[in-house]
Amino acid sequence: MHQHQQSPLPPSYTPNATATTALPKDHSKTTLYIILATSFFSLLFILSLPSTSSSSQSLITTGRDPVLFPNRPISRTEIPSGPTSPSIAYLISGSAGDSARILRLLFASYHPRNHYLLHLDLSAPQTERDRLAVTVQSVPIFRAAQNVDVIGKSDYAYPRGSSTISSTLHGASILLRLSSNWDWFISLNAGDYPLVTQDDLLHILSYLPKDLNFVNHTSYIGWKESKRLKPIIVDTGLYLLEKHEIFYATQKRELPNAFRLFSGSSFAILTRSFLEFCILGTDNLPRTLLMYFANMPYSFTNYFPTVLCNSDQFKSTVINNNLQYVAFNKSLSTKPHLVSSEEFDAMIQSAAAFATQFQFDDPVLDRIDQEILKRNPGKVVPGGWCLDEPGNGTCSVWGDADILRPGPGAKRLEKCIVELLSDDRYRSHQCLDE
């Protein structure tokens, strides 16, 4: 037996042992290093994670507020009063100058049960990232629930390239490490906005099996073949420190036949088990596809649908609808435009949970805040955990985070989900060859 000092493998690694035992430990270590390389301010937040490492334990001084998270009796044998509330992990991403939009989106989609990771990509200066972290730390409810973190060592995320896949998986892997109890992962962009309160969303999700992935997908290729699927690109965000754009190679490549290619949209609601499969799994499909998609334009819209639909384990868990409203031009159905006020009613009637794309501080966002979320400017969206006087709307007094107060948004969402799941309709739209 030779044990090479420079071996890239950890000493505990033996090729014959099941990799699952070595993987999580090694992975968590890597993640910790990434986290430790973050800026000072981000460190403060990220180190509050429930960690097995002793180096971070010493920095934790306070826990989560017991008013929000009271100790519950362990016995679950009593008749439950209803389904247990799930929890969502959000990655909220933006670019230089997007801090204000990220904060507004955080307030509008906030709930103490969830976890939030904010990512200002590498085109934003470090000072903006630090300011964002300081602002987050100044909000009492975020401190009390300890559920908002800022990525200190960020990535480029070019929507036209593949760096977005890498940065999204980075965020998801940190969230897996930060919190062991979330059920779904949602990646939001600064231009997105919720159309229901988190109480509405969590309430509806609590009635669903926790293995459903909401992902738009199609194997129909059409115009995409020559414009999106055959070209070869190089994403400079993966290896250059300065902001550049991606470039195209002159050659094109054949469509794959080792797996079926699916395209979709960049927004998706993904389960924890699926992300563990992508990030920690021993099946090589997610990694093989990661390398394949590294050189494809707009590959982020194809990555998750293709992994899901080619995996025997997950292809029956996909719902072909991502619960997102996108404003499409009637004529040019592939080019989304900015949501305008005229569309407000259509957007709400669509019963989607989120919508895109909104301009910075567009008046339509104020209307969503007032009429749908009942949210005051600069405050978090009220929920069952807020105990202020009715109409006060500051959420400065809080109680049990498990108490949800769903409103009309839950009714809309319920109708939409019932339709999606009815008569096995979803099976007939699932990972089909077209």
Ligand SMILES: *[C@@H]1O[C@H](CO)[C@@H](O)[C@H](O)[C@H]1NC(C)=O
């Ligand atoms: C996702 O699918 C739904 C249902 O088919 C559709 O209404 C919506 O426009 C799609 N979104 C995108 C971005 O393609």
Ligand SMILES: *[C@@H]1O[C@H](CO)[C@@H](O)[C@H](O)[C@H]1NC(C)=O
């Ligand atoms: C899309 O619609 C918006 C507003 O409805 C309009 O301003 C824009 O010119 C349209 N774009 C295209 C390409 O048709």
Ligand SMILES: *[C@@H]1O[C@H](CO)[C@@H](O)[C@H](O)[C@H]1NC(C)=O
């Ligand atoms: C809301 O309630 C909090 C705490 O009770 C109080 O400090 C604040 O002044 C109230 N705000 C309004 C607008 O009534």
